[in-house]
Amino acid sequence: xVIKKNFFQTKINRVNLYSTKWTKYKKNILPLxxxxxxxxxxxxxxxxxxxxxxxxxxxxxxxxxxMKKVISSYLNTVMHTKVKENNLFFLPNLGVGLNALVRTLxxxxxxxxxxxxxxxxxxxCVKNSKRKLLISKLxxxxxxxxxxxxxxxxxxxxxxxxxxLCNPHNPTGRLWTYDELMTIEKIAKxxxxxxxxxxxxxxxxxxxxxxxxxxxxxxxWARDNTVTLHSAxxxxxxxxxxxxxxxxxxxxxxxxxxxxTKGLFEYMSPYGFHATKIAFTRGENWxxxxxxxxxxxxxxxxxxxxKQNLFNYFIPESTYLLWLNxxxxxxxxxxxxxxxxxxxxxxLFGSKSFMxxxxxxxxxxxxxxxxxxKL
Ligand SMILES: Cc1ncc(COP(=O)(O)O)c(C=O)c1O
Numbered sequence: 618x619v620i621k622k623n624f625f626q627t628k629i630n631r632v633n634l635y636s637t638k639w640t641k642y643k644k645n646i647l648p649l650x651x652x653x654x655x656x657x658x659x660x661x662x663x664x665x666x667x668x669x670x671x672x673x674x675x676x677x678x679x680x681x682x683x684m685k686k687v688i689s690s691y692l693n694t695v696m697h698t699k700v701k702e703n704n705l706f707f708l709p710n711l712g713v714g715l716n717a718l719v720r721t722l723x724x725x726x727x728x729x730x731x732x733x734x735x736x737x738x739x740x741x742c743v744k745n746s747k748r749k750l751l752i753s754k755l756x757x758x759x760x761x762x763x764x765x766x767x768x769x770x771x772x773x774x775x776x777x778x779x780x781x782l783c784n785p786h787n788p789t790g791r792l793w794t795y796d797e798l799m800t801i802e803k804i805a806k807x808x809x810x811x812x813x814x815x816x817x818x819x820x821x822x823x824x825x826x827x828x829x830x831x832x833x834x835x836x837x838w839a840r841d842n843t844v845t846l847h848s849a850x851x852x853x854x855x856x857x858x859x860x861x862x863x864x865x866x867x868x869x870x871x872x873x874x875x876x877x878t879k880g881l882f883e884y885m886s887p888y889g890f891h892a893t894k895i896a897f898t899r900g901e902n903w904x905x906x907x908x909x910x911x912x913x914x915x916x917x918x919x920x921x922x923x924k925q926n927l928f929n930y931f932i933p934e935s936t937y938l939l940w941l942n943x944x945x946x947x948x949x950x951x952x953x954x955x956x957x958x959x960x961x962x963x964x965l966f967g968s969k970s971f972m973x974x975x976x977x978x979x980x981x982x983x984x985x986x987x988x989x990x991k992l
Contacts, residue, residue: 618660620903625656625910626979642959647978647985650961652787652938654854654977656910659903662853662892669888678887680707681894688862691897692847695820696831700864704871707885708861711817714846715742715781718813718863721877722844722870723748723778730772730810731781732764733967734788734940739781739815740967751777752967755789757942761931762789766800773808780810784832785818788940788966788973790933792822795830802832802839811870812843817861818936820852822908823915827934833866841867844874852904853896860889911937914976914983921987928972937977944970956989 631639638651657663681687685702692700708714719729719742728749731739743750751772755762780801785792793801805812814832822829833843848861865871918939919932928941928949941960943949949972950962963971976983 620906628979646959648959649975650959653856658854659900661899662895680890687894687897698834704866705864709859711846711861712738714863717878719746721874722811727776727778729779736787737965780812782814785935790936792934798835806838815846817851822935823933849893849896855892858889858892859886860893917983921992924992939974941972943972
């Protein structure tokens with residue numbers, strides 16, 4: 618289907634539809650916090666879901682018989698590797714996946730290492746599971762955030778079972794390089810760890826030269842010791858439909874996960890299944906337009922933000938999120954709220970002087986951000 622010129626400029630009113638993003642603040646605040654997008658998804662998805670709803674009858678459904686085949690061939694195009702259908706498993710969302718994997722792949726006295734800042738459910742899934750949370754702080758360098766490898770090695774102990782990796786990284790927007798991932802691999806291998814790699818943002822690239830490297834592809838060891846999580850929900854704006862998936866090439870690992878979560882995720886929404894199927898087979902053109910639109914939003918903001926020196930940030934390689942260093946601002950959340958902008962408070966992510974700004978909005982709202990900041 619042709620994507621019209623103004624497709625990503627159309628403002629959608631979600632206030633009355635239980636929208637997490639649009640019901641948090643009063644009307645005068647422009648919400649720029651939770652990571653979903655203000656756009657309609659692939660038009661074919663909307664049309665076909667409307668057809669499904671027309672039945673008005675909502676009995677039990679089966680997963681599409683070719684669902685795993687569709688996912689497997691899609692992954693070949695975004696992760697450049699074959700994933701056998703048999704190595705895939707379905708989840709209602711990644712949040713559930715993170716919690717389930719921590720519980721499945723470690724025991725109560727074990728510890729799990731992740732990084733700070735992080736998308737806060739990375740901390741929560743460890744705490745929820747009553748495992749010990751080990752945090753290695755990313756280093757904020759001159760040009761980018763990096764791992765502190767010496768610190769990671771120092772933090773690990775004999776009870777550590779898992780590294781939770783976010784690649785691309787939310788909130789910093791880093792695409793970890795092959796060399797960085799190989800160093801993580803060496804540490805994980807030496808310490809006998811499983812790497813859980815959340816790659817939900819991997820298709821949202823902020824330049825044509827940005828290169829995503831999927832952790833499980835970097836070595837034979839990584840292939841055998843990684844559980845990867847992904848979903849169409851971030852790229853195609855389908856979070857409400859409740860469908861995600863994971864895979865592990867190692868049958869032992871995959872079977873352990875299936876065995877220990879047996880009965881928990883037996884039924885999934887047909888709307889999530891069907892929307893994902895359409896996204897993965899007919900969403901390419903929409904995705905191309907989406908990325909152009911997001912990259913333009915980023916360019917416009919970069920240009921405007923150059924005019925101020927109250928906050929600074931590294932240009933994200935991936936994600937539609939800016940991770941703003943607001944250390945010069947006394948109370949950053951209030952500062953932005955007073956300007957009529959609802960950003961995500963970085964404290965939740967482990968960095969209290971930072972704010973996260975979601976720029977997946979219309980160009981008009983990008984102009985509005987700039988206007989409200991008087992830039
Ligand atoms: C890194 C990361 N993982 C997982 C999620 C949530 O995924 P889901 O909605 O499938 O639980 C998000 C949402 O922002 C995210 O940024």
